[in-house]
Amino acid sequence: xxxxxxxxxxxxxxxxxxxxxxxxxxxxxxxxxxxxxxxxxxxxxxxxxxxxxxxxxxxxxxxxxxxxxxxxxxxxxxxxxxxxxxxxxxxxxxxxxxxxxxxxxxxxxxxxxxxxxxxxxxxxxxxxxxxxxxxxxxxxxxxxxxxxxxxxxxxxxxxxxxxxxxxxxxxxxxxxxxxxxxxxxxxxxxxxxxxxxxxxxxxxxxxxxxxxxxxxxxxxxxxxxxxxxxxxxxxxxxxxxxxxxxxxxxxxxxxxxxxxxxxxxxxxxxxxxxxxxxxxxxxxxxxxxxxxxxxxxxxxxxxxxxxxxxxxxxxxxxxxxxxxxxxxxxxxxxxxxxxxxxxxxxxxxxxxxxxxxxxxxxxxxxxxxxxxxxxxxxxxxxxxxxxxxxxxxxxxxxxxxxxxxxxxxxxxxxxxxxxxxxxxxxxxxxxxxxxxxxxxxxxxxxxx
Amino acid sequence: xxxxxxxxxxxxxxxxxxxxxxxxxxxxxxxxxxxxxxxxxxxxxxxxxxxxxxxxxxxxxxxxxxxxxxxxxxxxxxxxxxxxxxxxxxxxxxxxxxxxxxxxxxxxxxxxxxxxxxxxxxxxxxxxxxxxxxxxxxxxxxxxxxxxxxxxxxxxxxxxxxxxxxxxxxxxxxxxxxxxxxxxxxxxxxxxxxxxxxxxxxxxxxxxxxxxxxxxxxxxxxxxxxxxxxxxxxxxxxxxxxxxxxxxxxxxxxxxxxxxxxxxxxxxxxxxxxxxxxxxxxxxxxxxxxxxxxxxxxxxxxxxxxxxxxxxxxxxxxxxxxxxxxxxxxxxxxxxxxxxxxxxxxxxxxxxxxxxxxxxxxxxxxxxxxxxxxxxxxxxxxxxxxxxxxxxxxxxxxxxxxxxxxxxxxxxxxxxxxxxxxxxxxxxxxxxxxxxxxxxxxxxxxxxxxxxxxxxxxxxxxxxxxxxxxxxxxxxxxxxxxxxxx
Numbered sequence: 001x002x003x004x005x006x007x008x009x010x011x012x013x014x015x016x017x018x019x020x021x022x023x024x025x026x027x028x029x030x031x032x033x034x035x036x037x038x039x040x041x042x043x044x045x046x047x048x049x050x051x052x053x054x055x056x057x058x059x060x061x062x063x064x065x066x067x068x069x070x071x072x073x074x075x076x077x078x079x080x081x082x083x084x085x086x087x088x089x090x091x092x093x094x095x096x097x098x099x100x101x102x103x104x105x106x107x108x109x110x111x112x113x114x115x116x117x118x119x120x121x122x123x124x125x126x127x128x129x130x131x132x133x134x135x136x137x138x139x140x141x142x143x144x145x146x147x148x149x150x151x152x153x154x155x156x157x158x159x160x161x162x163x164x165x166x167x168x169x170x171x172x173x174x175x176x177x178x179x180x181x182x183x184x185x186x187x188x189x190x191x192x193x194x195x196x197x198x199x200x201x202x203x204x205x206x207x208x209x210x211x212x213x214x215x216x217x218x219x220x221x222x223x224x225x226x227x228x229x230x231x232x233x234x235x236x237x238x239x240x241x242x243x244x245x246x247x248x249x250x251x252x253x254x255x256x257x258x259x260x261x262x263x264x265x266x267x268x269x270x271x272x273x274x275x276x277x278x279x280x281x282x283x284x285x286x287x288x289x290x291x292x293x294x295x296x297x298x299x300x301x302x303x304x305x306x307x308x309x310x311x312x313x314x315x316x317x318x319x320x321x322x323x324x325x326x327x328x329x330x331x332x333x334x335x336x337x338x339x340x341x342x343x344x345x346x347x348x349x350x351x352x353x354x355x356x357x358x359x360x361x362x363x364x365x366x367x368x369x370x371x372x373x374x375x376x377x378x379x380x381x382x383x384x385x386x387x388x389x390x391x392x393x394x395x396x397x398x399x400x401x402x403x404x405x406x407x408x409x410x411x412x413x414x415x416x417x418x419x420x421x422x423x424x425x426x427x428x429x430x431x432x433x434x435x436x437x438x439x440x441x442x443x444x445x446x447x448x
Numbered sequence: 449x450x451x452x453x454x455x456x457x458x459x460x461x462x463x464x465x466x467x468x469x470x471x472x473x474x475x476x477x478x479x480x481x482x483x484x485x486x487x488x489x490x491x492x493x494x495x496x497x498x499x500x501x502x503x504x505x506x507x508x509x510x511x512x513x514x515x516x517x518x519x520x521x522x523x524x525x526x527x528x529x530x531x532x533x534x535x536x537x538x539x540x541x542x543x544x545x546x547x548x549x550x551x552x553x554x555x556x557x558x559x560x561x562x563x564x565x566x567x568x569x570x571x572x573x574x575x576x577x578x579x580x581x582x583x584x585x586x587x588x589x590x591x592x593x594x595x596x597x598x599x600x601x602x603x604x605x606x607x608x609x610x611x612x613x614x615x616x617x618x619x620x621x622x623x624x625x626x627x628x629x630x631x632x633x634x635x636x637x638x639x640x641x642x643x644x645x646x647x648x649x650x651x652x653x654x655x656x657x658x659x660x661x662x663x664x665x666x667x668x669x670x671x672x673x674x675x676x677x678x679x680x681x682x683x684x685x686x687x688x689x690x691x692x693x694x695x696x697x698x699x700x701x702x703x704x705x706x707x708x709x710x711x712x713x714x715x716x717x718x719x720x721x722x723x724x725x726x727x728x729x730x731x732x733x734x735x736x737x738x739x740x741x742x743x744x745x746x747x748x749x750x751x752x753x754x755x756x757x758x759x760x761x762x763x764x765x766x767x768x769x770x771x772x773x774x775x776x777x778x779x780x781x782x783x784x785x786x787x788x789x790x791x792x793x794x795x796x797x798x799x800x801x802x803x804x805x806x807x808x809x810x811x812x813x814x815x816x817x818x819x820x821x822x823x824x825x826x827x828x829x830x831x832x833x834x835x836x837x838x839x840x841x842x843x844x845x846x847x848x849x850x851x852x853x854x855x856x857x858x859x860x861x862x863x864x865x866x867x868x869x870x871x872x873x874x875x876x877x878x879x880x881x882x883x884x885x886x887x888x889x890x891x892x893x894x895x896x897x898x899x900x901x902x903x904x905x906x907x908x909x910x911x912x913x914x915x916x917x918x919x920x921x922x923x924x925x926x927x928x929x930x931x932x933x934x
Binding site: 357 | 453454456457465466468469470475477484487488490491493495497498505509511517518519520528530531534536541543544547548550551552553554557574577587588589590592593597600616623625628629630632634635672673677678701702703706710727728730731734748769770774775778780787789790791792793795798799802805807813825828849853858859878879880881913915918919920923924928929930931
């Protein structure tokens with residue numbers, strides 16, 4: 001009877017248990033399912049596959065994919081190939097972390113709670129904000145939640161968003177906005193950053209928030225200083241989406257009086273994994289602390305005065321507030337928040353500066369090399385680790401040629417921006433060597 | 449678990465130590481002021497820790513020993529399906545061709561991933577009896593909201609703008625009413641009857657031409673099967689509403705019945721529960737949503753489809769509610785769930801539900817003499833006891849939960865569902881042996897006895913954990929949400 005290695009039930013067990021219940025068969029436990037909705041026969045799904053064969057099957061799927069361990073990748077656009085310290089996976093493979101659930105019983109969940117408390121602290125440090133939550137699904141849905149919070153807090157309806165944010169963040173925002181009927185107004189980007197005149201014209205007394213990305217989707221550094229003035233003049237909330245690694249070099253949004261900073265911690269220790277799971281973060285001010293979506297870990301003391309950690313301010317959350325809650329988030333990305341914490345710890349104060357600076361320098365070197373080779377890098381402003389290059393051919397064709405050389409090329413901007421057809425968004429992280437960059441530039445030049 | 453005081457990583461930090469290693473910069477350096485305007489160069493340094501690699505490993509190892517997972521011991525947390533997390537799942541998710549693929553790679557270079565996802569979709573359609581599944585939602589609550597947004601789009605397309613209400617049973621998960629609100633609906637409660645099932649008379653009272661949907665968990669949070677499901681489906685459908693299935697309790701019914709056959713129009717699943725996600729300390733999860741044909745046009749885009757030219761993402765879906773998540777969902781969790789389903793197969797998944805239900809009924813019958821059992825019929829994969837009897841002795845359910853910690857167990861879900869006084873919701877799952885169930889039962893019986901004979905032992909519990917009960921009131925009144933250097 002024991003045929004499945006996860007199921008310890010023996011015939012003897014089953015007999016004893018049925019006797020205790022006072023029935024003859026398991027079928028009797030399902031008699032309350034009405035006859036005409038009982039499922040008869042076998043589900044038309046796979047037969048059980050033994051472990052060695054299954055491993056082969058899954059490797060088979062994997063082998064049909066091109067991966068960034070074997071190919072040199074210049075693809076970013078929100079998901080990046082960064083250094084992942086080996087220690088990260090060793091920590092999150094400790095099953096006390098990954099086989100636990102939400103730390104509702106703090107006395108036996110101090111490990112998870114403290115790890116998240118440390119995550120919250122590190123996110124605050126990087127963003128320059130006072131409060132950070134325990135994680136969100138991803139940067140894009142965190143952005144949707146930031147719009148919700150802004151609208152609920154200001155009791156206003158208009159969400160002004162720059163078109164230079166991640167296009168999928170914009171798509172997700174538009175879906176989120178339909179719930180509470182928020183009015184999403186898009187501001188064009190000119191020369192790669194938010195059009196300040198258009199922004200000034202649009203932000204008014206009905207504006208709940210203004211959302212920009214820093215560095216933005218094109219890699220450009222948005223003028224947060226000027227934007228902040230426009231936003232706060234109208235008492236709207238200033239929401240900044242930010243790559244936390246870039247904040248090792250860039251002045252953090254907190255210094256520009258951002259009200260909410262959101263983003264994704266994927267650059268810290270989290271593999272691309274075909275787009276998820278990653279790790280959204282949500283940081284804000286003390287003033288808004290009691291309106292933050294999701295879980296918060298707080299420090300407290302036990303009955304003997306010993307330091308400990310608990311989930312706190314739970315009156316905000318769905319399981320208490322039910323239909324009065326402003327967010328429905330329950331499960332978040334806890335394990336990936338731990339992964340990001342381990343990476344942020346390993347990289348540390350020195351590393352976050354060194355690695356982000358390497359991104360900056362390598363991207364600028366790439367720009368110079370591209371220009372030297374006669375290619376046009378559009379947008380003149382300062383940028384972090386991504387740039388946009390104009391190609392003489394469709395990006396899809398170029399990428400196909402690059403792939404044959406073992407290179408995964410950049411992102412095709414024409415998919416979302418009609419005026420940027422044949423423009424490629426290229427990401428250069430610290431992982432790319434000078435040699436790889438030179439080869440890439442040469443090959444890119446060669447497709448002309 | 450050790451009993452020493454645990455430092456924060458910041459307290460171990462010392463200037464000059466590092467825990468990373470990358471190659472030296474190999475390109476010419478341009479002075480930073482030539483690259484970034486001075487206003488935008490970071491002035492201060494973020495206070496991240498400065499520690500060595502061994503210090504980090506010891507720190508997190510110490511933290512892990514202060515944490516209880518399924519691998520540490522029994523974890524009968526009701527409604528959370530804390531079953532064993534297979535190790536092959538973890539190995540598979542780390543294969544470079546699955547872990548290190550970028551979502552924006554050309555579709556031709558990720559056909560393996562797309563094929564696997566497509567097969568997972570198809571498999572989940574069969575298990576739930578639905579016509580089409582999207583894998584985009586990140587977790588259960590996200591799936592609920594996605595499903596409700598589709599229902600909303602459906603009604604709006606039909607010009608039914610007056611359908612603003614979503615009916616939710618009083619025993620529902622908190623996410624149900626919250627998701628309804630976030631999707632722009634008003635949540636309306638329908639009462640349970642004396643058998644713990646939805647009160648049909650009350651349902652008839654609250655239903656109307658303003659009904660958008662009824663959200664239901666079946667079996668419900670009491671672990672009871674809603675026997676009148678077909679009547680409920682008829683009432684809702686006749687009123688023009690849609691029936692929403694919260695799949696949190698799917699572990700009870702695989703191969704026995706399907707939401708699609710019960711009349712549900714939308715289903716979400718929690719792959720981190722029934723399909724061994726794992727739970728990750730609170731996530732990441734995955735919350736696929738399945739729909740019947742009516743709602744198919746409204747699925748989030750892109751939709752993964754199979755064509756003559758391989759697997760493709762279909763963006764051309766004019767009635768779609770849009771994107772609910774970037775990229776294609778929590779792929780890494782979907783990989784694990786797929787691996788699990790392949791391990792169990794059709795025969796195994798049915799056994800999963802059979803044994804989950806058998807285990808729960810066995811525990812319920814053995815514990816019934818010692819606690820209050822508010823609903824006496826057979827349960828499904830979980831059951832709810834009431835601590836009413838012990839409360840009269842001055843011992844609350846919270847105390848009993850804390851006492852269980854001394855025995856090395858994670859307690860059941862407590863004070864939920866809301867319609868049971870001093871509730872304890874117990875879900876053993878199918879991966880636990882009878883010996884484990886018996887030991888837990890003995891511990892529960894001992895606690896019930898202690899409540900009578902030496903209540904202070906229970907009231908003052910836990911006695912053996914690394915910290916005693918924590919002051920949650922002060923934590924909320926004077927929140928300390930981050931470390932600050934003294």
